[in-house]
Amino acid sequence: MIELRAVSKTVQSGAEPLTILHPLTTTIPDGQFVAIVGPSGSGKSTLLGLLAGLDAPTSGSVVIDGVDITALGEDDLAKLRGEKIGFVFQFFHLIPSLTAYENVAVPMEIRGTPNPGARARALLDEVGLTGRAHHYPSQLSGGEQQRVALARALANDPPILLADEPTGNLDTKNGRHIMDLLRTIHQERNTTLILVTHDQELAAMADVRIALRDGRVV
Numbered sequence: 001m002i003e004l005r006a007v008s009k010t011v012q013s014g015a016e017p018l019t020i021l022h023p024l025t026t027t028i029p030d031g032q033f034v035a036i037v038g039p040s041g042s043g044k045s046t047l048l049g050l051l052a053g054l055d056a057p058t059s060g061s062v063v064i065d066g067v068d069i070t071a072l073g074e075d076d077l078a079k080l081r082g083e084k085i086g087f088v089f090q091f092f093h094l095i096p097s098l099t100a101y102e103n104v105a106v107p108m109e110i111r112g113t114p115n116p117g118a119r120a121r122a123l124l125d126e127v128g129l130t131g132r133a134h135h136y137p138s139q140l141s142g143g144e145q146q147r148v149a150l151a152r153a154l155a156n157d158p159p160i161l162l163a164d165e166p167t168g169n170l171d172t173k174n175g176r177h178i179m180d181l182l183r184t185i186h187q188e189r190n191t192t193l194i195l196v197t198h199d200q201e202l203a204a205m206a207d208v209r210i211a212l213r214d215g216r217v218v
């Protein structure tokens with residue numbers, strides 16, 4: 001379960017403090033599918049970054065399975081993130097000098113996950129990329145790159161999957177494929193799925209929608 005307790009974010013914008021997320025309190029039960037929607041600049045990525053512990057709130061706390069992640073040091077936070085959270089970005093963030101297979105396997109090797117090679121192959125199978133494992137990101141379409149990023153995000157079998165406009169940079173067909181994969185993963189692995197999207201159709205499939213405007217829930 002994820003609990004946000006009066007989480008807010010204020011940044012310095014020139015000489016002025018600017019609140020980009022006003023205090024937000026909500027609880028996300030395990031296995032829920034949450035869509036975060038709202039216009040560009042409304043604070044969606046900020047909220048997702050706070051949920052992932054990639055960014056620290058100005059006030060309030062983020063509690064994941066009873067642990068206040070805002071009170072953790074860097075090492076403990078990195079460990080918790082590694083165990084519990086998978087993250088998919090709009091622009092894939094693959095390492096260009098590594099093949100699809102290596103992009104998935106190398107982080108597992110670094111973390112000491114058992115059988116990284118077999119696991120990477122199984123994950124690439126799961127996202128339908130068996131035949132593309134030894135291609136470099138530049139040799140893959142956007143949709144294929146996002147599927148590699150999804151396989152990488154699933155490497156530790158995370159109970160929580162966060163995705164920031166994962167279809168935002170894809171054409172309709174590839175976007176649909178990624179969404180189908182995300183929904184299948186959510187259903188089959190019973191993953192908590194928190195998805196930032198502009199797609200009304202996708203948002204309508206979620207259990208819960210959080211609509212933001214100017215950093216406030218509307």
Ligand code: ADP
Nearest residue numbers: 011012013020039040041042043044045046047
């Ligand atoms: P969204 O993902 O909904 O498009 P963001 O969460 O990225 O919105 O950003 C919300 C607002 O906060 C935007 O106006 C953005 O320019 C601003 N913002 C985000 N991060 C910073 C920062 N570090 N410093 C100043 N402004 C920021």
Ligand code: MG
Nearest residue numbers: 044045046164
């Ligand atoms: Mg954003």
